[in-house]
Amino acid sequence: MGGDRFPMKHRDETDGDRKRLDELDDRLREARKGSGPPATTSTQRELGVAYRVMVEMIAGVGVGGFLGWWLDTWLGTAPLLLVALILLGFAAGAMNAYRAIRQYTAAANRDGS
């Protein structure tokens, strides 16, 4: 009786082991797919992108403003270039932000498929 039960249990265990090994395989494959920061979830990554977009847009206006102010004091055209370059800086910041979002979308699509 005991001898009868033992092989049964043994076979059950190998089946269970096989299942666990398969699961481990799936998890390994899953883990190897993305090579981004290992411990970040998608929410954190989205937050990172949102933060990046914010910094890009503020830096755009800042850099444009500084360039305009500097050129104005150099060429004596105040405040013409300051105004023009703040606007252009905003456009440049928006473009950088757009590129950041596009990179993120491309990466997200690559990970998702």
Next chain:
Amino acid sequence: MAANSSPLEQFEIKRLVPVEIGGIDASFTNSALWMVLTFLVVTLLMTMAMRQRALIPGRLQSVAELSYEFIAGMIRENVGDEGKKYFPFIFTLFMFILAANLLGMVPYSFTPTSHIIVTFAMAFVVFIGVTAIGFARHGLHFFGFFVPAGVPKLLLPLLVVIEVISYLIRPVSLSVRLFANMLAGHTMLKVFAGFVIALGVLGGWAPLAFVVALTGLEILIAFLQAYVFTILTCLYLNDAIHLHH
């Protein structure tokens, strides 16, 4: 609760060894001390970890190999094979920022990366280096980087100006991102730690729990910002080598 309980006091630069060279204040400050410490920690970690050169790595060697593989993979994926020769620089950059951020989490320490001038210096080196690589590889063709394709002639001058400005924004946004994260995180920790004292034994537990959670978040941000700085360096390098956005 005097002046030294201000949440911004932790960022104060103190001269440890006053040095003046030709009217320029070149003192050895607490910021410089912590940068030297960061450098020593990274160097010691890497040399100690790889001293055994075991085929099956131990714990410490795994850390070193993992960081190597992480950066090598990042460069392979974002720059390609041409990026391999820039590995030492990018690896150093990553390890330095990461170690500086993490050492800043030690109580009573100082975080050099919470100062804009430190992060801007790093971003500026990246900016100059990437631009130089672009000119070295492509010569005057590098200017083509600023001319978007398929644009009506009338709009072209405007767009070239915008492209140039967006290129100039890079070192600023790169450095501001790291600096602002570190500054905001450490200030917030200090503010909530102040609440713990102010509310005393009765009410102090809620902010204390928050500080514990925030410490975890800050450690995550230390990794994340080092990663972001490095991956953006890779992307900029890729732009300079392959000349496309």
